[in-house]
Amino acid sequence: MERYETNGFCEYLKQYQKPHTFRFYDTTKSLLVVAKKQDNEPMMRIIDDRIPKKDLSNELDAYEKDFGNICYHMSKVSGLPLFWLRYADREILTNEDWVTLWESGHRRDFRPIQMKDLVSVFRSYNIEAKLENRTPQKQKNDSLSSAFHIWQRECLRVGVFADIDLIRLDKTRTHVASIIELKRSHYSLEQWRPFAFDLNNFSIISNFCRKLGNIPFYILYHEQIPRKSAAIEEPNRRFYFPTQKKGVPYFDKVDRLKIFQVEQREHVYFYSLPYPVCRGIYRIDDWIERETDDPMDGE
Numbered sequence: 001m002e003r004y005e006t007n008g009f010c011e012y013l014k015q016y017q018k019p020h021t022f023r024f025y026d027t028t029k030s031l032l033v034v035a036k037k038q039d040n041e042p043m044m045r046i047i048d049d050r051i052p053k054k055d056l057s058n059e060l061d062a063y064e065k066d067f068g069n070i071c072y073h074m075s076k077v078s079g080l081p082l083f084w085l086r087y088a089d090r091e092i093l094t095n096e097d098w099v100t101l102w103e104s105g106h107r108r109d110f111r112p113i114q115m116k117d118l119v120s121v122f123r124s125y126n127i128e129a130k131l132e133n134r135t136p137q138k139q140k141n142d143s144l145s146s147a148f149h150i151w152q153r154e155c156l157r158v159g160v161f162a163d164i165d166l167i168r169l170d171k172t173r174t175h176v177a178s179i180i181e182l183k184r185s186h187y188s189l190e191q192w193r194p195f196a197f198d199l200n201n202f203s204i205i206s207n208f209c210r211k212l213g214n215i216p217f218y219i220l221y222h223e224q225i226p227r228k229s230a231a232i233e234e235p236n237r238r239f240y241f242p243t244q245k246k247g248v249p250y251f252d253k254v255d256r257l258k259i260f261q262v263e264q265r266e267h268v269y270f271y272s273l274p275y276p277v278c279r280g281i282y283r284i285d286d287w288i289e290r291e292t293d294d295p296m297d298g299e
Contacts, residue, residue, distance in 0.1 A: 007182055008241035008252025009222060010166075012284065015238075020288050021169040021177070028089075029067055030146065031164040033208050034127075040203040042211060043127055043159065044081045047071055048148045050089040056100075068102075070167065074176060075104045078211035081125045083118075085148060086110060092136050093151040115151060122158060129158040162204035166220075178216040179209055184224050189258045192221050194276045202274040206262055219260040219276055220287075224250045239284070257282050 010025035024031065030048040035041055047068070060068065068084060075082040082104035087093070095116040102110045105125065113121070122129040136154040138145075152161065166180040181202070185192065194202070202217075209217045227249040232240055239255035260276035282290075 006241065006243055006252075007165075007184070008243070008254040009182060009220065009257070009284075011241045011252075012239070012254050013288070016288065018289070021171075021173060022180075022288070023070060023167050023169060024067065024164065025166060026063060026067070029064075031071055033162045033164065033204050034159045035162065035204045035207065037160050040160065040200060040207055042078070042080055042204060042208045044083065044122070044125065045071065045075065046148075047082070047084040047086075048146050049084060049086045050146055050148070051086060053088040056086070056088050070169075070176065072104055073174075074212060077176075077213065078208065080208075080211065081105050081127075083121070084110070087147070090147050091138050091150075093147040094135060095131065095133065095151075095155055115155070118156070119158075127158065129156065131155060132157065160200065160204065162201045162208075164205065164208075176212055176215060178218055179205055179212075181205065181217070181219045183219055183221045184252060185221075186224055189221070189223060189256060189281050192258060193278075194219055194260060199274060202262055202276070206264055206274045210264070217262040217274075218279075219262060221258040221260070222256070223253045225253050227251055254284050257284055257287055259287065 006027065007025075010027060013020065013022050013025045028050055032046045032048055033042050034044045034046060036043055049064075071082055071084070074080075084102040085099050086102070087097075087099035093099070093115055095114070097115050098112050099115060100110040101113045101118075101121070102108070103121065116131055119129045119131045132155045134154050136150045138150060152158075164179055165182040167176050168178045168180060169175065170177040183192075183194070202219075206217050209215050224243070224245065227242065232251075236255065239253060241252040241254065243250050243252050258281050259279045261279050262274045262276050265273050265275045
C-alpha cells in the first residue's frame, strides 16, 4: 500500500488547462479498500486524510468536500461502509493517539476517537478486527507512507489493504466511470507489463469495481528516466516532473502512457483472478480528453 508523494501524471493533471474528469490526484488523501484475506472480497473503505496541523480545526475545503462526496456516493453504490480518518500529519500514530472520524453509517459530524477504539467501531459493522499492543516504528522504506499506513501495518489486524490511486467520473460528473492504478519505472513503454506480485492488489480493486457496477479498471504506466541523462527540449518540458527513487533523482516522463485494462478470469483456484490486457500506448492529452465511453484505440 505504498503511496506516492508526487507522481508526474497527477502533477500534469493539476496544471491541465482544460476541464477533465479525473479525481483523487491530491496525494495527501488516500482512499483505501479493505478486503478479506481469503478471497480479496472488499468489506469496507477508509479515507486516510492527513492535514497540516494548522488546518485541522478548519472546515472542509472545496476539494475535501468533493473528495468526500465521491467516496460517499461509492459507498451507496457498493454497499460498503466508509470511514473517514482526519488527523494532523505526523510520522507515527500510536494506539493512544486521537484522530477524528466520520462514519457513513451514521452521517454525523467528525468526532474525536482514539486509534485503539477503531476496532470497536469496525466490529459494530460486523467487521472482525483485532488490535496489537505495539508502538509503531518508522522504517527506512517508509518515507512515502502515511502515519495511518504504518499504524495499520503494525497494530491492526483486519484484512488486506489496497490504495485507489485515481478515479474518473462520467460525462455528468456524478458517477464513477473507472478506477486507475498508477505505475512507473525505468522500463520502456514497450517492455513494461504489470508484475505478478501485484495480483492481490489488482484483485481487490477489480472486486471493488464489480461492486460499483462492473466499471472498468485500468493500469496506467509511464516511464522514469535519470535526470542526468535527460536532454529535454523546451517544448517538451511540461511532460517531465522531477522525483526521486531511493535517493536518485529521476524525471517522471508522461508524454506517452501505456494503458492496460484489468479483466477478471473466472474460477481460477477458488475465486476469479485479474488479468491485465494491454489496450495500447496513448499520448497523454489524448488519454485525458477521450470520452469515457469511447472505444480503446491507442497507438
